Amino acid sequence: MFALGLLFYLGLLLLNAVAILNEQRFLARIGWSSGQATGFPDPNQSIKARLVNLISAVRTLLRHRDICLNYKHVPSTLL
Amino acid sequence: MAQPYEGFDLNTIHNNQAAQLGLQFAGTAVHAGHEYVEKNINQYINVSMLRHYFNVSNSYVLKKIQLLLFPFGRKHWARLVQRSEHTGHTTGYKPPREDLNSPDLYIPVMALITYVLLVGIVSGTKHMFHPEILGLTASKAIAVVLFEVVLIKLGCYLLNISAEAQFLDLICYCGYKFIGIIATLLVGVKSPSWATWSVFFYTNIAVGFFLLRSLRHIVLPDTSAATATGLHHRKHRIYFLFIVAALQLVFSWILLSNTWGLTDAHATATSAPLRSRP
DSSP: OOHHHHHHHHHHHHHHHHOOOOOIIIIIITTTTSOOOOOOOOOOOOHHHHHHHHHHHHHHHHHHHHHHGGGGGGGGGGO | OOOOGGGGGGGTTTOHHHHHHHHHHHHHHHHHHHHHHHHHHHHHHHHHHHHHHHHOHHHHHHHHHHHHHHHOOOOOOOOOOOOTTTTOEEEEEEOOTOOSSOOOOOHHHHHHHHHHHHHHHHHTTOOOHHHHHHHHHHHHHHHHHHHHHHHHHHHHHHHTTOOSSSSHHHHHHHHHHHHHHHHHHHHHHHHHHHHHHHHHHHHHHHHHHHHHHHHHHHSSSSSSHHHOOHHHHHHHHHHHHHHHHHHHHHHHHHHHHHHHHHHHHHHHHHHHHHHHOO
């Protein structure tokens, strides 16, 4: 397996792993839900807050792709 | 002597109206084509930015390689700021030609190519050369550099380090480790394994130290300004710097691992027939 392809797989799988995390079932339970209002970034944000932001950003970005892939099973709330 | 194409003689071309028109037209066409190419390339890569990174001189390259291998004595690591001649405002950093501390892309690119070719040569000396090795090695080297850049970018995001760290700067800093790898490979061709290992550890510590001092200005921008971001982050940032420096060892080991596998294969492949020989 050549390494660039491996790196591509790694990025793809990690991004997907982040994208399928469920807000209510998983993230809210361990306290990683992105509840706070998004505004001008606070320079003294903790590392955890940045991680939560990153996860919610990735999920928002990939939601549309997942909707396209699952167009037969889209919940009506998302449409 | 008879000229077959007298109309295109260089001496008469200045007097020929049609030739003048043709030349002018060709000139504008070439210029337009050049502009078109520039514009379209500039959409994807900033060419003037790239020129800045390749603006090196012979003495810079020699001194930089020397600095990469022996970075411990140097005192000044801050990059020089370029000032505009008229207003005195800062207009970015000085190019590598004028500033030894400036990152450049020339050394990393050349070192990467040298590394790929050297791996080919080393595997050739073990009679294990295959053309595939070159492609696989290049792919591995690029993947390692990209992975390291992404890792540093992620760390910068998490630690709230301002985006002043240019993507190309990080590629430069990640590419400097190939100098140490080349040194290890060159020593490893003929030397015993303890010498190779000591060169490997020494060059990685040197490159790690170099990165520690160079990235310090990106990660810990200013001691006076750092108090605003809080001591909490400052501690984390120092840890981050040390982790990046220590990762050089891991990445170098990954990049060299296939050549060390080859030495083992060579030892078993050649010593077995030697032993069986009467």
